[in-house]
Amino acid sequence: MRLGRSGPLGVAVLTVVTAFLLALVPASQVRALPAWPSVSQGASGADTTTAQYLLRHYGHGIAADGQFGPATHSAVVSFQSARGLIADGVIGSQTWPHLIVSVSQGASGDAVRAAQVQLNVYGAGIAVDGQFGPATDSAVRSFQSSHGLAADGLVGPRTWQSLLGGDGGGSPSGYSLPLDRGAVSRAAYAASHWNSTPAVDLIVSYVPTYAIRSGVVDHYNSSSCGIGIRLLQSDGSRFVYCHLSARSVGDGAQVTAGARLGTTGDTGNSGAPHLHVEIRTSDGVARCPQSYLLAIYDGYTPPGLNTLPTSGCTG
Secondary structure (H helix, E strand, O other): OOOOOOHHHHHHHHHOOOOOHHHHHHHHOOOOOOOOEEEOOOOOOOHHHHHHHHHHHHOOOOOOOOOOOHHHHHHHHHHHOOOOOOOOOOOOOOOHHHHOOOOOOEOOOOHHHHHHHHHHHOOOOOOOOOOOOHHHHHHHHOOOOHHHHOOOOOEEEEHHHHHHHHOOOOOOOOOOOOOOOOOHHHHHOOEEEEEEEEEEEEOOOOOOOOOOOOEEEEEEEEEEEEEEEEEOOOOEEEEEEEEEEEEEEOOOEEEEOEEEEEEEEOOOOOOEEEEEEEEOOOOOOOOOOOHHHHHHHHHOOOOOOHOOOOOOEEO
16 A cells, blocks of 8 residues: 555554654754844844854954944945845845854864853853864753753753743842843933932833842841842842832842742832842942843843942943
8 A cells, every 4th residue: 555545544554654753853853943133223132142142253354342333234234245145134034044053172262152152141251362272062961951952062942042042030040130020121221310329210010120249138228228138248238228118038148049038019219110239349338230130131140249330320
């Protein structure tokens, strides 16, 4: 009997054969991949940095600063034109497949830096040094295993698409944004504080707030802060949360990054529901939290607290 013959028996045999053939295909070959992201002028963050490093690999002498400005736009248009693509300056599904570069252990250069930036979005915590050594190889294989890909250590098209198209879990390992990622925009974390205190105000109404790092909870109340929490660090520095409507953890509790601390609100000297966040180092000096929180938002390990500026972030 030929498999093409109609009838119940023919259909049954065809079904069995098809299932057998699919079973021979590795799961990594049939798992759906995420969509390529789209970045264009005005964008910022890890995807932009990755694109810039890849453009540098192709000889475009731009800075890999994570800011998609006119120089990056011009480089993208030039890259697209040279390859017969629509030269619209947008790095999307038509451009990424041409821009990515397959790299594996032993490789070096800007294409490796591009891959390292993306791996750090998923908490790899590796140096962006352009050297594809054992640490990068291990990070690649770990990412591939956890995303249903063949764990071969090669950052090829499927791994690139999974790296770029995923959400990265939001924050680098050991850190968390103080709010759910969708609660406010990236721009909110970059905004200047309205008065002379180095801080940031995140405009939200009665939503969960989370520990930026692990630490010890210190309940704090004042007429200005309202219901507050100081998240104490072992070196004496602290993250300060103000204007909460309620706390979710006890005084003295040890928490890890991402643990819920409470609910935002409108207590103290507030005027409208929001979350006030300060960073104070062990000397009690308030430091601008913007670059620290932006690094977490973009998937990077943030700078040391003592390197944060004490001015320039107020209105």
